[in-house]
Amino acid sequence: MGFDVREFARSAQGSLRGELDLEAFAAHPLPPAVADGVAVLGRLEGATMDVLRNMLVTATHKDARVTAFLVTWAYERFWVADAYAAIAAACGRPVGTGADVAGSAESQARADAPEQADAPELPDAAEPAEVGARRARGPGPVRRAFAGFVQGQAIVGAHLTALLVDDVVLGAIAARLVETSRAGQDTAGRANGDGGAGAAYAATEALAAAVERVERITARHDAFLREEVGARLRDDRRARRLPARELRRWPLPLGAGAVPETERDALLGLAFGGDAGREAAAAVVAEVGAVPELEATARVVATRLRAATGADATHAT
Amino acid sequence: MAFDIDRYTATSVRVEWDDLDLDAFERDPLPPESLRTLRYMTDVEYHTVCYTRDLLTTPSHREADVSAFMTMWNREEFWHGEALAAVLARHGVTVDYDELRAKRVKLGWKDRIDPIKQSVAGALVGTDFVAVHMSWGAANEWSAITAYQRMAELERHPVLAELLRRIAKQEARHVAFYTSQARQRLAASRRAQQVTRFALQRFWAPVGSSIMREDEVRHVMGQLMAGPEGRRAARKVDDSISSMPGLGGLTIVQDALVRLGVAA
Ligand SMILES: [Fe+2]
Ligand SMILES: [Fe+2]
Numbered sequence: 001m002g003f004d005v006r007e008f009a010r011s012a013q014g015s016l017r018g019e020l021d022l023e024a025f026a027a028h029p030l031p032p033a034v035a036d037g038v039a040v041l042g043r044l045e046g047a048t049m050d051v052l053r054n055m056l057v058t059a060t061h062k063d064a065r066v067t068a069f070l071v072t073w074a075y076e077r078f079w080v081a082d083a084y085a086a087i088a089a090a091c092g093r094p095v096g097t098g099a100d101v102a103g104s105a106e107s108q109a110r111a112d113a114p115e116q117a118d119a120p121e122l123p124d125a126a127e128p129a130e131v132g133a134r135r136a137r138g139p140g141p142v143r144r145a146f147a148g149f150v151q152g153q154a155i156v157g158a159h160l161t162a163l164l165v166d167d168v169v170l171g172a173i174a175a176r177l178v179e180t181s182r183a184g185q186d187t188a189g190r191a192n193g194d195g196g197a198g199a200a201y202a203a204t205e206a207l208a209a210a211v212e213r214v215e216r217i218t219a220r221h222d223a224f225l226r227e228e229v230g231a232r233l234r235d236d237r238r239a240r241r242l243p244a245r246e247l248r249r250w251p252l253p254l255g256a257g258a259v260p261e262t263e264r265d266a267l268l269g270l271a272f273g274g275d276a277g278r279e280a281a282a283a284v285v286a287e288v289g290a291v292p293e294l295e296a297t298a299r300v301v302a303t304r305l306r307a308a309t310g311a312d313a314t315h316a317t
Numbered sequence: 318m319a320f321d322i323d324r325y326t327a328t329s330v331r332v333e334w335d336d337l338d339l340d341a342f343e344r345d346p347l348p349p350e351s352l353r354t355l356r357y358m359t360d361v362e363y364h365t366v367c368y369t370r371d372l373l374t375t376p377s378h379r380e381a382d383v384s385a386f387m388t389m390w391n392r393e394e395f396w397h398g399e400a401l402a403a404v405l406a407r408h409g410v411t412v413d414y415d416e417l418r419a420k421r422v423k424l425g426w427k428d429r430i431d432p433i434k435q436s437v438a439g440a441l442v443g444t445d446f447v448a449v450h451m452s453w454g455a456a457n458e459w460s461a462i463t464a465y466q467r468m469a470e471l472e473r474h475p476v477l478a479e480l481l482r483r484i485a486k487q488e489a490r491h492v493a494f495y496t497s498q499a500r501q502r503l504a505a506s507r508r509a510q511q512v513t514r515f516a517l518q519r520f521w522a523p524v525g526s527s528i529m530r531e532d533e534v535r536h537v538m539g540q541l542m543a544g545p546e547g548r549r550a551a552r553k554v555d556d557s558i559s560s561m562p563g564l565g566g567l568t569i570v571q572d573a574l575v576r577l578g579v580a581a
């Protein structure tokens with residue numbers, strides 16, 4: 001395979017703080033909705049241990065090349081999350097501790113209790129509320145361990161697909177935050193005649209620069225994920241059916257369990273609601289659908305984004 | 318003293334060996350029994366991420382500090398594996414990802430059932446299980462330091478000694494995290510003390526026991542922990558473990574050596 005995991009691990013990107021223009025945010029904070037969105041995005045980027053927990057109980061942990069990738073992937077995402085947290089804090093909208101957002105340790109432990117080995121196929125829409133609630137956290141390790149036992153090695157391709165979709169969705173959210181900030185500050189600029197417009201633009205451009213920097217980091221993750229997904233799904237008919245099915249059960253974005261529902265919904269509404277948002281959602285769906293063997297997965301992504309924003313994305317698609 | 322997680326994450330680096338003269342191993346190679354032990358250590362280090370999976374199925378993953386630590390810890394341990402693999406490579410022993418995969422696939426049923434078992438155990442005892450996890454981690458990290466120190470003492474190979482010193486220095490930071498977490502949670506709860514005491518006494522085994530064949534475990538423990546020097550080192554680890562709240566009198570490492578039939 002082409003992607004050099006060892007070289008990726010060796011050249012992992014650590015803290016980005018030195019590259020951030022935090023003073024620009026302090027001088028003129030981003031619009032509050034954008035700053036809050038950046039804070040939530042940071043939490044979603046940083047929820048890697050939740051994701052690993054769900055993935056590593058299955059056959060995925062047996063693949064040493066994949067786990068070697070995941071170790072570095074988690075490390076880089078930690079520092080991406082840190083960068084977004086720093087930006088939100090510089091805007092005076094620090095990230096909450098959020099330690100117990102998804103419920104106490106006890107309720108988590110309950111969620112991990114053994115249940116039926118495999119879930120029935122869910123319809124794309126009109127699902128019962130408790131399915132949505134369970135999905136916010138992911139199926140839980142015990143359930144995943146049983147499911148993984150049944151599915152064996154084929155599950156690895158589905159997991160890597162989920163990571164790829166997550167990257168595409170988070171990247172689109174970041175880009176929409178920049179767009180929204182730009183639009184807001186254009187309006188503010190016009191209203192003020194000029195006023196702090198220069199400083200406002202500086203903050204937006206500082207955010208744009210940070211997002212671009214993050215894109216360069218995630219580009220390597222995507223390179224690995226696309227290569228692996230392609231190879232694993234191409235040769236295995238059984239594996240090909242799994243990603244779309246699995247994705248219905250996972251939270252979207254994958255780290256959503258680490259964020260209060262209202263904050264997650266606000267961010268998804270900002271990113272994928274409205275005309276511009278629907279266009280962004282359609283672009284996400286198109287990007288996923290363009291990956292060989294992921295057409296069905298792209299349809300699930302479309303449904304999920306539509307459900308998350310309460311909007312109908314089909315017309316835009 | 319409290320563990321400063323921000324400082325730890327900011328200073329977490331991969332262990333460096335580019336500046337070490339690994340050619341020394343070609344002039345002055347390590348004996349086969351040491352290579353066998355190093356191979357074991359390499360596998361255990363590479364395997365850390367799998368072990369995380371077990372830990373992550375407990376409620377402990379919910380806390381931000383723990384997540385931050387786990388992220389860095391995983392990566393540091395991965396690089397310990399890479400560093401030791403580089404030494405093995407100088408002896409013509411290649412450790413490849415594909416080979417590791419074969420080993421993990423062979424783990425079979427027991428490996429599949431372990432996370433389920435652990436998670437259910439976690440559910441039964443709730444948050445007190447975090448104390449078990451943290452104490453267990455502390456015991457493992459103390460053992461790792463001791464193993465590397467013993468290896469360096471036995472071999473007296475300057476390049477190996479320096480590499481193992483660097484690795485052990487990182488293990489010491491892992492100890493600091495696990496002990497600060499464990500102490501705090503043990504001190505806060507009698508039940509946590511009881512559960513931890515029970516779990517360590519009943520289930521603890523030398524790091525790697527769950528993934529390596531027993532003759533490999535016996536070889537490593539025999540090489541590193543046999544004789545009066547080895548036993549003294551084991552006692553030191555036990556003393557550290559038993560100094561934590563409610564764990565007084567535990568001798569889990571020495572007990573394990575007796576079970577394995579390692580000569581005192
Ligand atoms: Fe280590
Ligand atoms: Fe360690």
